[in-house]
Amino acid sequence: MRFAKPSVSIAEQIALLRRRGMEVPDKAKAEHYLRHVSYYRLRAYWLPFEDTAEAPGDHKFRPGTSFDDALSLYVFDRQLRLHVMDAIERIEVSFRGAWAYHLAMKYGPHGYLDPALYDRADHYAKAMNGLLEEVERSRDTFIVHYRHKYDDPPQPPVWMTAEILSLGQLSKWFGNLKFRSDRQAISKDFGLDERVLVSIVHHLTYVRNICAHHGRLWNKQFIVTMTIPNSPVSLKLAMNPAEKRRLYNTLVAVGHLIEIIAPGTGWRWHLIELLNSCPLADPASMGLPNDWQHRPSWKID
Structure with a gap:
């Protein structure tokens, strides 16, 4: 299987998280941590807040999940x-x-x-x-x-x-x-x-x-x-x-x-x-x- 995922900008990362149901109350704060910690590293800390998504291969967060929750972890x-x-x-x-x-x-x-x-x-x-x-x-x-x-x-x-x-x-x-x-x-x-x-x-x-x-x-x-x-x-x-x-x-x-x-x-x-x-x-x-x-x-x- 060939890897075909595209690179995603920080703005697009935040939009993706919001689309999946994550609240991002402070966009500037989220941008800071996504830049200095990285989406991929933080991903391990929001996995516990994920729920089953309707579409295969997609991701979905439990209602009320905030970016600050993952950051706290x-x-x-x-x-x-x-x-x-x-x-x-x-x-x-x-x-x-x-x-x-x-x-x-x-x-x-x-x-x-x-x-x-x-x-x-x-x-x-x-x-x-x-x-x-x-x-x-x-x-x-x-x-x-x-x-x-x-x-x-x-x-x-x-x-x-x-x-x-x-x-x-x-x-x-x-x-x-x-x-x-x-x-x-x-x-x-x-x-x-x-x-x-x-x-x-x-x-x-x-x-x-x-x-x-x-x-x-x-x-x-x-x-x-x-x-x-x-x-x-x-x-x-x-x-x-x-x-x-x-x-x-x-x-x-x-x-x-x-x-x-x-x-x-x-x-x-x-x-x-x-x-x-x-x-x-x-x-x-x-x-x-x-x-x-x-x-x-x-x-x-």
């Missing part, structure tokens, strides 16, 4: 994305430190490079190739200094490596550790079983990428999910196992980790305020159970 999703990204950044920094510290103290500055520490040789080889590329590409002062001063071994010590690896790369180094005792020692800092932490870090890498690329988060159905933990009990009870592909369980896991890493930040409190600030954001689309604020993890003193 867009702003809410942006604020939610930034709030989640702030927490993942803190989690990533903490995880880097925990991984590097354990391996440095147990195996020495360069012990992490020993293939015998890893379960799958093919995964180790791929991770090493990625590390070599990062070291070669890095212009960080500490990496440049190491390369100029040392040549044996050519790779930096683990605490430097931790600073240049992405969260995705780091999760693979961590997940491929052969000995459960190593994974468990690192996971202990976060109050989780190693199997659960491997899963959560892998999932948060995926969520971080959505946030970093300004993707829609609030009603996203995730492809990469995470393991529901059995402990601590308060964390397990807060989860919603019926909605493993929705955002809610991610928020529970992030809230647990941020309370350990940065207690007193009020991250969960601000999240609750944010979730309650946008009535248009359907709680079910985020996987929120009806009693979520009464579950142990969300009871803020």
Whole structure:
């Protein structure tokens, strides 16, 4: 099938929205956001307001739908994305430190490079190739200094490596550790079983990428999910196992980790305020159970 849709001007976009039943109370405001955000990006936020159209392939909005409704959802999703990204950044920094510290103290500055520490040789080889590329590409002062001063071994010590690896790369180094005792020692800092932490870090890498690329988060159905933990009990009870592909369980896991890493930040409190600030954001689309604020993890003193 050949793509034959024409390009549509902003004025024509507004006329199209009105023809389909959307109210545009402030045309200048709509023009501004269609120019600076784009019709295509905003479209994801007015989809929840669409109704079944009479003509096949056409679109129709429910009576009373306003351009401001879609805009409110867009702003809410942006604020939610930034709030989640702030927490993942803190989690990533903490995880880097925990991984590097354990391996440095147990195996020495360069012990992490020993293939015998890893379960799958093919995964180790791929991770090493990625590390070599990062070291070669890095212009960080500490990496440049190491390369100029040392040549044996050519790779930096683990605490430097931790600073240049992405969260995705780091999760693979961590997940491929052969000995459960190593994974468990690192996971202990976060109050989780190693199997659960491997899963959560892998999932948060995926969520971080959505946030970093300004993707829609609030009603996203995730492809990469995470393991529901059995402990601590308060964390397990807060989860919603019926909605493993929705955002809610991610928020529970992030809230647990941020309370350990940065207690007193009020991250969960601000999240609750944010979730309650946008009535248009359907709680079910985020996987929120009806009693979520009464579950142990969300009871803020």
